[in-house]
Amino acid sequence: MKSKNMVRWCSKVILLFFIFVLSNFCSGRADGDLKVSDTNPEMKKVSCDTPAYRVKNLCEDEKAYLDWASKSYPELNSLDKLTEENLLKVSEETEDIDKGAAIFYQRVINDPKNKKFLEYLDKKEEEFSKKRPDFSSKKIVLVMVPGMFYADNPSVGADGASIRKMVASVGIRSDLIPIGQVSDVRENAKIICEYLEVSNPEETVIVASPSKGSSDFRMAIELCGNEPYFKKVKGWYSIGGILKGSRMIEGILGDFWTKLEVRSYFFFKGYDWDGFLSIRKGQDAPLDRDWKLPNGIKMINLVGVPLFRHVTERARPYYNFLMNYGPNDGIILLSDSVHPGSLVYPSFRNDHYFTRPMPPERILAMIEYLLDPKAPTP
Secondary structure: HHHHHHHHHHHHHHHHHHHHHHOOOOOOOOOOOOOOOOOOOOOOOOOOOOOOOOOOEEEEHHHHHHHHHHHHOOOOOOHHHHHHHHHHHHHHOOHHHHHHHHHHHHHHHOOOHHHHHHHHHHHHHHHHOOOOOOOOOEEEEEEOOOOOOOOOOOHOOOOOOHHHHHHHHOOOEEEOOOOOOOOOOOHHHHHHHHHHOOOOOEEEEEEEEEEEEEEEHHHHHHHOOOOOOHHHHHEEEEEOOOOOOHHHHHHOOHHHHHHHHHHHHHHOOOOOEEEEHEEEOOOOOOOOOOOOOOOOEEEEEEEEEEEEOOOOOOHHHHHHHHHHOOOOOOOOHHHHHHOOOOOEEEEEOOOOOOOEOHHHHHHOOOOOOHOOOOOOOO
């Protein structure tokens, strides 16, 4: 009997761990067509064939939300007004979390500077669908700052293997910085700075970082962003980046059994619990400080923007918890994806785990944007 109970307990811990994996981002997935599965005949059927709001097959209910957002809350007319407080206010006043998400998405795709960026991507994606780019004559390296558990669980894509394979096909070399899997963001920042200091000064560096990897690189900017060797970094592709911390940590610490199970898993695997807590959000947290993107670096922040019905089973537990603070992707608040000097690529229908595929040409268009000195800037 005791052995059965132990098996159940271990199974629960393992299941919870997979919920916490923050790094299934680099498989080149986002913004795919929504496939509507067979539904209960008693459920209302909706049409999903309207091209609008940068989605090829928008459903009736989705369009209704975005149409509403186009006409509502006119005072939220710029990205700097899409704060945690304002988006939570929308959701509370309308009693609908999806309306907060709709406001965010509609404002991002129509922000003048962000719109020029999105139009640039559209043009390049069309070009690359006819003929792939060739960067082999240029000295470019895509440096991956991997996500949590990237070494122990490569199947989730935290090591960026698929995106590294993709850029290799167009002549871009890639590398991975061997940071700690769950180390404190400040410790990983030191490793990143040491890597950049000794890397080839003749190569142009593009950094790609999923989830916590973006936390680590953000701290590296604070630590060594003004050093001469940092100037070789020309672009940053942040994929669901945790840039300002995650209130998900509060959800774990606030529930006795959840905290016990997660801490137990970390203990038996030898993971750094304090390193995990370093991505918390709030006062005295390492990420709770103002920071500035260094001159000469262009940044794209890819963020999932789901409505309630889009959220995957993996993202659901903390999506529900984070609803108390506003629209979110299951790990971070949507408001935290906006940073001065950066551009936002909003992936409608996706949550933090990006399970809907993005065309490879679109990812390559983003790489081209980061490299193109003539591309529109924020």
